[in-house]
Amino acid sequence: MAGLATVFGSGAMTNSIPEIENNDLLFVIGSNTKENHPIVALRMIKAVRKGAKLIVADPRKVPMVRFAHLWLQHRPGTDVALLNSMMHVIVKEDLIDREFIVMRTEGFNEEFINNLEEYTPEVGEKITGVPKEKIIQAARMYAMAKHPGIYYTMGITQHSHGSDNVFCIANLALMTGNLGKESAGVNPLRGQNNVQGSTDMGCIPNLYPGYQKVDIQPVREKFERLWGVSLSDRPGLTAPEMIAEAEAGRLKAMYIMGENPVLSDPDIGHTVKALKCLDFLVVQDIFLTETAELADVVLPSACFAEKDGTFTNTERRVQRIRKAINPPGEAREDSWIIMELSKRLGYDMKYTNIEEIFQEIGMAWPAMAGITYSRLEKGGLQWPCPTTDHPGTKYLFKGGFPRGRGRFTVVKYRPSAEEPDKEYPFVLTTGRILFKYHTDTMTGRVDPINKVAGEPFVEINPEDALILGIEEGSKVKVSSRRGEITLKAKISKRPGKGVVFIPFHFKEAAANMLTSSQHLDPLCKIPELKVSAVRIEKV
């Protein structure tokens, strides 16, 4: 999100899900949409069946490839080379949108163009493994389309150069003028029900609600007035930094609500060690998760069906969730728990109902000021929605970018931090599968889902399997510089040669035993979960 925010001034899907239907070209890169955003995928398929062209760029033959007119199977971690090479073709063949570049953007200068000069389709092919003809074809298809949409997820962002990948995507859309209009834009699909909302609400160490920076004095003063306390002007620690600081003994206590970092974060061994270094750990959750087991205090909370409130989906749509049943035993709403704790610490948060909190959000962030619970009764509203008569915003940047002009960024290809070598010759990439969700605390407690989702597995290309003497279902040991796990092999042409895939849901063979917490993107601090070097041995 920080990547898009840097170049546009805000980081979210620029279009809406229903607009997908009217794309005439879809460029899906680093997103296994049919498994991870199944309902967005249905819209994509609808568009394809209405005549849209589909380009899928993914190191794995993900299910969307079945519908694609062009599949670019690039090596994991080479997105910058692929995208720069496409842009090289677009500039060379003069398929750019001059008017848009002049009127709406900045930074499309000599330095930018010279940088693209290096990335000929031949260079692109050498780095990515995608034949140059396909790179040229993809570039032409994207640049000549009238309403192309780009869709991406963690396949783009979970890299030590994740921000660079995002900058390249933004460059591509900017140079072809495919922003600020209906059914054309840049669309990061968000992975969790309310990950857009937690970002919007300022659960970020340098941002208050509504992307307002904590280190800008007038902004801080506004929040000091709203909350009636003095606030810190130092940006805080990101989640990976908290884990590192805990290990270093400088962070003494943590309060974790509804998260399971032990299983979701890279390098489990390191995460567990760091959390054990804390003097005090409080975990608030609906289940005794792997993280909760390490806690000093566990607070039982209510789940989505047991409370009122709002979620914001990937297309910025704020929607009401409603209480349907009572929580079990003495479990309570997270809001009640936070307020009770705050009161005991001398800061009384007084709200008589959930809607009052929502109203305060509107005071803190003008983009949500026009949304009320009574309006939401008729369906969701997409921010920005500044006034109560505003219909919400279907697509962003119609009148311009929040930062003024859209910014081009010069991006150079950097290899992933941990390239395969003799000792660890395979590239491991992690992700999700259709039937399971994240750390499996929820789906793992649905018997029919367990029955079809089966056991943990490592997906391995048939050619590699043959060399290693591995058969379908063989037990294999996968090891990295961090740790090792044993699981069954699934022989599949989905990954290319030299690439293996492990879903990270399963605690009994956790993929994040193998990943690294050391290789972070410098801007976003996102870890490189999509590329780790591993070794495979038959057990």
Add this chain to the structure above:
Amino acid sequence: MITLLIDGKQVEVKEGTTILEAARQAEIYIPTLCDDPRLEPYGACRLCLVQVKGMPRLVTACTTPVAEGMEVQTSNEQIERIRKTIVELLLSDHPNDCMVCEKAGDCTLQELAYFYNLRENRFLGERRQYAQRDNNPFIERDMEKCVLCGKCVRVCEEVQAVAAIDIAYRGFNAKVTPPFEKDLNCEFCGQCISVCPTGALIGKLSIGRGRQKDIQKVDTICPYCGCGCNITLHVSRNEIIRVSSSPDNINEGWLCVKGRFGFKFVNSPDRLKKPLIKKNGKFEEVSWDEALDYVASKFREIKDRYGPDAIGGLSSARCTNEENYLFQKFIRATIGTNNVDHCARY
């Protein structure tokens, strides 16, 4: 735009609209079993037969496009006699077990039988008898109740693009089946269950959990991925027994396996029910007051000794906006640090 008359009412619709769609826009009811506005017209059930002036035979409203000046009659004695006969024929080889059928109260065939007052059936013929032996854990397939409307087949191919099932065999023996009559092996989105007009396709998780009349429906949002699908929880005795989705919402009523069937965790016996404090390495159940007082005292102690920046909080992409707002406010205003983040990176 095209103007036509339906039952004497003047209706103006776009070119390419079918008679059925035009009638719906004019709020004129025509019965159907095989139609779904989200699917291509199919013309299988023949219930939507209407009389168009100047045409020698009755036509199916769902597959006939409107034309300028068309005069349509949606009901008369002949049409109703044919419709009644169609329903009678469908019921003639349908198990007469509404009293135990999960679909009772929400079944289009049952509605039609009620509407045409079909207690006795003139056609007592052969019954199709199929063994139920599908081992999939989500979808109960009872092909004796199937009316061959083809909605499940079409939704699976047209919308889900999976094509896990199709109609095999011919005539009386025709039936919907996976390839080679094997067990269903698909994405288990349950789209087929949501469009089935009878009890032929039922979610296994809701079988025996409650009758339609006892169910309270609550509209909310799916708790899984970021698509934000609108779902309706069907609740009976403080338990979610089924999830459905309305065709007119942002996800057009479509859901995935997690959204439709992944709700059992809510009533899992593993749910945490009491606050826990670890004493001598073991969790002990305590009261809320004890737990909250203890947490507050520890936070205060650490803040006094090391400063507020020695405390950090991780909020949750699973929780609501309101809870996330309160959480960061707690960390910033109550504790006094900006050490707050969430799992956007994973």
